[in-house]
Amino acid sequence: MKDYLDKDPWKIVENSLHTDYNEVSESIASLGNGRLGGRGNFEERFNGPSLQGNYIAGVYYPDKTKVGWWKNGYPEYFAKVINSVNWIGMDVWIDGEDFELFPDQIKEFRAELDMKEGILRRTTVAELPNGKQIKIESERFYSMVDKDNAYLKYSLTPLNFSGEVCIAPYLDFNVINRDSNYEEGFWKRNDEGIDQRWGYVYSQTKKTAYHVLAGMKINTMLNGQSIALDYDAVKQNSFVEYQPKLKLNEGETFTIEKYCCICSSLYHEVSTLSESCQSQLEQSFEEGFEKAKIKHINKWDSIWNDCDISINGDVSAQQGIRFNIFQLYQTYNGDDARLNIGPKGFTGEKYGGVTYWDTEAYCLPFYLSTTDQSVAKNLLIYRYRHLQKAIENATKLGFSHGAALYPMVTMNGEECHNEWEITFEEIHRNGAIAYAIYDYIRYTGDNEHLKDYGLEVLIAISRFWRQRVNWSEPKQKFVILGVTGPNEYENNVNNNWYTNYIACWCMQYTMEAIAYVEQSHPEAYKNLCEKLDFNAKYESTRWQEIIDSMYLPSDKERAVFLQQDGFLDKNLMPAKNIPADEYPIHQNWSWDRILRSCFIKQADVLQGLYFFEDHFDKETIKRNFNFYEPLTVHESSLSPCVHAILAAKIGNYPKAYEMYLRTARLDLDDYNNDTKDGLHITSMAGTWMSVIKGFGGMRIINDTLSFDPFIPENWSSYSFKIKFRSHTLKLIVSHEGVNILNLSDEKIEILLKGQKQSIFPKEVQTIS
């Protein structure tokens, strides 16, 4: 737990440099526009802990797998999010001497991430060993409008001397990944060049051959006015730099506006990369820094207008939720079905890959409710496009006949992960992918999705489950052996309740989907059956047999579902017995001890009760919650949100609020002591869910939007907007009641605390 950042509803402010936490601060101050992004590194050379990171969505490198003991079925490579061109860099010389920022030279410091505007600003006053004092101010952003463009303004003022200052903006493609498995570079230099018009560096990834060309233009200014200067333009391998100098009097300010454009072959023909880059640069240069900034701020304005959650009376909670929404929209905008939501977004290297089941289980609902339906659909189409790879993946493990096992971690559909207990056994991920189809259709009513994409995925997943179960003679039931459930603190268990349950549900839903497509689109259905060599009668019969006789472990005495066959053999004790200094246990205990303990990393049985809430009565949910929650250490960032939602559901509001706090400020407070590696992007959607589904009690019940709101005691009110099909609603929840505003043109029928309500357009309806 750290608490060194100022509380502010719209800003994250670090008011003095916390050198030891600098990598945490860099993660938190990350910027991005869905296409480009990077960590909050300083522009000038910095003599302190720092993880350099600038990333490009979709540009990855298949790093050769590192594994102690190879198991058949492991992937050959691990797709890495890769550190790309450093575009923010500024060399500084003062009176001919290299300037490097040393923490102990800093006299004043303020870094501010402005979430409303999507801008990172910093002011630093430093005193050099020779007594000279300088002030540095910087401001930068990735344009949310022109997505190849990034902007930086960097100013230097001598405070107690006059002298010659050189501020030298550079582009540097000599970058490495700290997490490279074999200390290998991932980039191959193509070219670089610089003249008075522009400078560029041009590289391509090894193996995957993504071409990336980054260009820059600069504007030099004295005291806020452009000033024409003659200066050197220097180039080395994969490095170009302008070196403008200016003699400054004490108090005068030398400013560089740095216009950058980073073009990749994902969006541009390789043959026109240079041309595209140069012409975009010309345009942005002509437009100017301030205009570009206004466009960018306006875009953020409209995003906030749709998806802000406003909390009154609790600035800490307010800051937390906005930080999460801000980072989510920086990471993924949903305009490109080739992209997905990496667990670290543009904020670090850790985990690699970009797609985990997090996307389906946690992120989808956020995008469904806050933006256009096409964004959620793109997330589903992403998986549809990976179906053949998922079938290959299952085939590699010994499955056949079109069975698909979606990867645990992926970039292009191929599995990247290489821990047998995860890669081969954490198969419940297949269930989340099926569930996302259901969730999307339930929310949008877009049944046609089944015909075009969904059913094909569902059949492949159900085929997997059918082959993955086996008949147990002693139990006279179907069992699923050797799995890892969502709780990764148990591995290779038998009959994980969640996995067994979702497997049955997948097969059930597939049969429903078949019935729908067969009836409403008989021709399309026939074609699909042929394409998939699908014998509905035979396969459905097998699925039904399994559903009818699946083993679902439970404890009769406690009337709870059992996480796995042997769960009660463990030494059960509440997590609150763990001494505080042993948290997080995954950093302090041996893996042996963790595995054998009863402690649960994240919702497991409860994840199932969250997904399938309407299959169970409230008492059942309550009993299971009260049994499992005390055993849970919440060491996955995905854990607290599910607990918050369920706690709210069963009326345990203090617990719901406690869980919300844990997820909302996870990174801002560095709760799990790992923010330095990057932010927990996907879990940020979970925070949003905690508010909307937890506090707001939002559900879709039979095509109807439903709310069951409560408000934490120490909040005075909170409000949020929801997009639902053609409607947009705004809810304001206070201790007095709920105000509902229908922002669309048509009346909408909703459920509020179980009661039907008609909400008329442009009217505020108050329900106390």
Place this chain on the structure above:
Amino acid sequence: MKDYLDKDPWKIVENSLHTDYNEVSESIASLGNGRLGGRGNFEERFNGPSLQGNYIAGVYYPDKTKVGWWKNGYPEYFAKVINSVNWIGMDVWIDGEDFELFPDQIKEFRAELDMKEGILRRTTVAELPNGKQIKIESERFYSMVDKDNAYLKYSLTPLNFSGEVCIAPYLDFNVINRDSNYEEGFWKRNDEGIDQRWGYVYSQTKKTAYHVLAGMKINTMLNGQSIALDYDAVKQNSFVEYQPKLKLNEGETFTIEKYCCICSSLYHEVSTLSESCQSQLEQSFEEGFEKAKIKHINKWDSIWNDCDISINGDVSAQQGIRFNIFQLYQTYNGDDARLNIGPKGFTGEKYGGVTYWDTEAYCLPFYLSTTDQSVAKNLLIYRYRHLQKAIENATKLGFSHGAALYPMVTMNGEECHNEWEITFEEIHRNGAIAYAIYDYIRYTGDNEHLKDYGLEVLIAISRFWRQRVNWSEPKQKFVILGVTGPNEYENNVNNNWYTNYIACWCMQYTMEAIAYVEQSHPEAYKNLCEKLDFNAKYESTRWQEIIDSMYLPSDKERAVFLQQDGFLDKNLMPAKNIPADEYPIHQNWSWDRILRSCFIKQADVLQGLYFFEDHFDKETIKRNFNFYEPLTVHESSLSPCVHAILAAKIGNYPKAYEMYLRTARLDLDDYNNDTKDGLHITSMAGTWMSVIKGFGGMRIINDTLSFDPFIPENWSSYSFKIKFRSHTLKLIVSHEGVNILNLSDEKIEILLKGQKQSIFPKEVQTIS
């Protein structure tokens, strides 16, 4: 399965070069003398598949661990057996042209490993592209008498031309390990030098700083007579070479005798390494090649005299068993308690480390019965010396109060292995280490070992078990969760019967050992209790509670013990259903499929029945054997021997013989398609056990040697010697009966097929 080597009772002969199998042949032709050893590489440069390997016992390198996903508790390094100085190398020039042996130039080829003499010989006739034919003959050995010394004789004869031939013997310390985790070299060059008296290369291992200095002297001969030649002596980094040339007429033979001495800091002061090496070289040079060879052969003669198993009527079986005995004595002589028996000995790099539970479970009985008692004792003292490291290892995992977990793989007592399911979970190894103490004392009667060494180890192991069990509420029994049994095709199972059983046995035996030491050595006992902070009453009570209430899974219906809690949930089918082309399954199936299958890698429940045979009646053993053997794929080299012994026990002689064949020629026939990586040294002791304990039915029953022999149908007779305490017996088993010869001076009472027999000295007793 390969079958390309000639069958011969004393030799392994490859009569034509099998290029594709060359790495297999190199493994099989490995030589060693317990201190030095190496693979059967060719002396000259060879253009074909080859794994260069020369090794020095006890000289290891801690290679930085390679692991995909770090788990707390993993070791930082993996100790590697390291490839050391290449002392066999010979460069050859013919009429000034480099000679390199190309497989397709070979006209005649014969390689012969003479097991009786411990010598590797090769004859090769090659035709060069220019039509010149040459004959190469070589012969080499590591002296079993002077253990730093290695000898090589290398001859070349032009068969159809006259010309100048240079045979250039070299020492080369520019060697690498193929299995280096990060392609790092393990050696640091110190020095090299060469003059007419001797040449040497001198290096030390990085980190561990073992110093190794290898020297050579040579004798040049024409047609078998020494001839004085002037020649160049060349040196480069870590490389020295003599380059003697001779003009030969067609049919004349140029021979080099190469005397090498490889001195390590394990046996010599670093400051005198060079001196020791040079003086040993002078001595061996003076003695001469032929005399050294005779001494070496005589030593082998005496070894064979003690430990040979002779089989009449089955040359294939005869060759197999001798090969195994030969390799065991090449690997480990038992004169140094710092050394142990690596699973690959001096025959390859694979696995690293040298000490596995193989030593205790499989090798100890071989050395107990075939050589001096001090050898087996040294193996126990080796573990005693590692006790503190084993306690540290357990502490790292969260255990306390002097609990010890011996490592899965080690060099110096520290754990090297890094697979959580093995490192943390294959804890039954602790049981084997306790069992070895019991086994040694049972065999030798050396009860004093308990006081001096054994009890301290036993207490630490029992303390581990006590902390490792937990109470299961539903079962109302103690359970052991999350283990891997001997069958490594199941991981992280609960209540592995073997582990639970041996855990109880350890605690029981510890209490018996305490009672013995307390009574017979009260002072020593008191001191030990103080040293270990041991409260006998308290700790023994806890042990007894666990023994009394341990859960031991079984199936009532089949009346068999269960490998683990969920074993019967699996889809049970006999291993013979697996298609032949899918064997070995560990090379052909995904790990996922293997883990979930019912197929057993090696004896698991049956390992327990083998160790504790006298705890169970024959019917119980039979039922369990008949249940588990059909499910067993024997993909560990340690599997068939246990099955052979138990099959013999229950009177299933055909199965015993089938299992014996599988183990006896495992490497000669490359049964598991992995001999190229090195030989399965430790399992070779299992082969010996198959004959002595299986066919011979040898047991120790209440301090009495017991036999219950049978003879496979197609053998005419077999014979072996057994050392037991002060006695040496020879048994000759034929279809007519058993001849027993007491080679010692005193009468011995033995049991033969359960009947007491007195065997008088120097007499042959015939029992039909």
